[in-house]
Amino acid sequence: MSDMNPTESDGQQPLVVFSSNGIECKAFEENLTRLGYASDYALAGGVTEAIDWVKSHTVPPLLFVDIDDEASPFEMLAELSAICGPVCSIVPFGSKQSVDLYRALLANGMFDYLAKPVPLDMLANTIQGAEKGAREESLTGRTIAVTGASGGVGVTLVSVGLAKLLSEKRHLMTSLVDFDRKNGVAALMLGHQGEAGLAGALNADNIDTRLLRRSIGKAAERLYLVAQQPDFYAEEFADSTKVLELGGSLCRMFNQVVWDLPAAKPHGSLDVLLHAQTRIIVTDFTVTDARNTLRLLKELGDETSGQRILLVHNDARHAGKSVITQKAFEDFVGRQVDVLLPHVGVKMNASLLEGKVSFDACPELVTPLLKLADLACGRPPEAEQGKPVGIVKRIVDLLKPNKNPTLKFKRD
Template sequence: MNDVSRNTLEPVGGKHGVALFAATEEEARHFGEQLLRLGHSSDMAMSGGIASAIGWTSSNPPPTVLLVDLDGDPLPLQSIQDLIEVCDPACQIIALGSRQDIDLYRTLLHSGVFDYLSKPVPLDLLASVLSRAQGHALGEIQSARSGRTIAVTSVSGGGGASTVASGLALLLSTQRHSSTALVDFDRSNGDLALLLGYEGDAGLAGALASEEIDARFLQRAMGRINDRLYLLAQEPSLYADANFSTEHLLTLGASLCRMFNQVIWDLPAGRPQGSLDVLAHAQTRILLTDFTVQDARNSHRLLREIGDESAGQHLLLVANPSRQGQAGIVERSQFEEFVGRPVDLILPHAGQVLGDSLLTGALHLPSAPAFQAALLDLADLACGRPLRKQAPGTGLVGRLKSALTRNRSAA
């Protein structure tokens, strides 16, 4: 889970707090948006890569943290040495790039680079590394983060959070091959076990009741869904006690992050004890809403409660039309104006197809292909990956046109 830290990197001794040199203009704009969301100046995200960074550093006050993109440089290690020679020794250099090469990473660290980030860089990871770099510049030692927490909740009851959370977990574990844990925090009416086809207790009650969190206990107690997906849940009970501390719950979350790459929490809309604390510390927060007056009011209230993204916590407002046909629907533009932020993604209405699939077993996402594709987009957004770009003519309409063309050609 995220340790809430300082929101911004203040300039030290008149220096720039953060300067970033991306390989292209498009990437510079993207990184500029991320810096702005973290409370920095977007003007300090420039293009030109490491070559521009060398020229800029030679004639400007040194920043506290300097990020340089190595993509497109034929001799990145030599360029790093050239940058180090002209850069202030107190400046922390962070390299960016598309190469996932452990030898390159080790060589960069031996050269004096603070860290190397593989693109695309999730907002929360960028915030975490910037915070550690600033702490290092001030003589502080901060541990690197391991796994990450994704909290999913509806602004109102019946918003489909359990379906979305279970769908994300399935897609991350199967399509994105990520080691994933799924926590069903609805201890009274949880249904993730039903959605995933798992029977029996899955360790949550024992984990909350234990005095200490034991990783070996969690491994044995959690329900195994597939090779990369494990469920932490309990048998639903109307008398589920709340005899656990917030600190104990956050320790549980931190332990899961050390065991898994992605930890998804399904948080009930009723906000039981601990759910707001999980939201406050999650790296990615997904709020599900519908375009209704009630959900607009609830979204506005919850957004004020949990704050913005300046601490590096990625916030996604997602419209899930689970109440299709309900009265009181408002226009998207009116909804966004009222809540004060845009909707990041709209999930297509899946109808009764997914519910019907439970009659024969676990949730079957391929029975609703449009919903599954949108969920995969949401999974990528939650993990900081860019959305997949569809080629012209793809999608359902494009496939139908291609099929009709082939039929006419055959005739």
């Protein structure tokens, strides 16, 4: 963060968030804390509650407000804007993803519009844009960088699992970059043969998106692979500028770009970690991994710039017999482990002998990996969302108060 001080100045709060969903409000509290703001800047309610609050408080420079439950959002936002005046930038957010809605809100004086779920990096970008007085231009896609505290902790399994679930279960256009240029096995796990565009992109004078699209491998309907043929004698050096250029190109092509970064940290991998919106460290409960994790956390810094850090314990080597306890590990590194993955080594290896990776052989891995996928994308894990599904959801939607059946939005 730059100019906007996270602490109150002259009794004025730098920003306030109104969210009508309890779980989403809690997520905003956690994200504001990560960005260095007080969690009590996140309040329950929508536009109506924001109007009542502004009438009795100093108007903040920035106001986020949930419009999902508003029958007439434009009228209510106009009233809120009139009370706040020009000193306040208002950012509505909601579940509708429509270019027409976005343009209409901007035309009516809103600073920006955010579609739910609002990930940490998007929240940070919007706050920074408000500080500068202009909306932050960002790439379409997001980068999820996965690395290990040491070799053999299952970074590739986690990366491949994330990419598969994001594309299959969350229906997102996803690419997976296997940055292990000497011993990469992501292609084997996805059943892809041959080159997949990585070597060509890193050796090209200029990365042409059209050429890149033709050279990368298609592993499934929404999943693409960027890799190269494993070569133990391959030159590991990679120009960091070229690596970041590749990452930017992929973010213009895909919703989520997952990087499988070896624990050995070949040239360019640290640059990806430092620029990624989500950084995932896969580790085991050993003294060595605890020390390496702490070192990595110090290199990556905190989350105040909007880049999420997630710790994942993968029981890849000890089959439930950790060398140190989880509490001892967390006390040493100074933060909690976000996701615990079970030991599935024997079953996963048996599955890979039959072909590409399949989670049918180890379904117990799917739930924690889906939780990790949701955390990486900035949305509450499905099990915590508490939303009714199927026919129950449709009935609840029909009975929902302030529902306007004539107002329809289309997903662009």
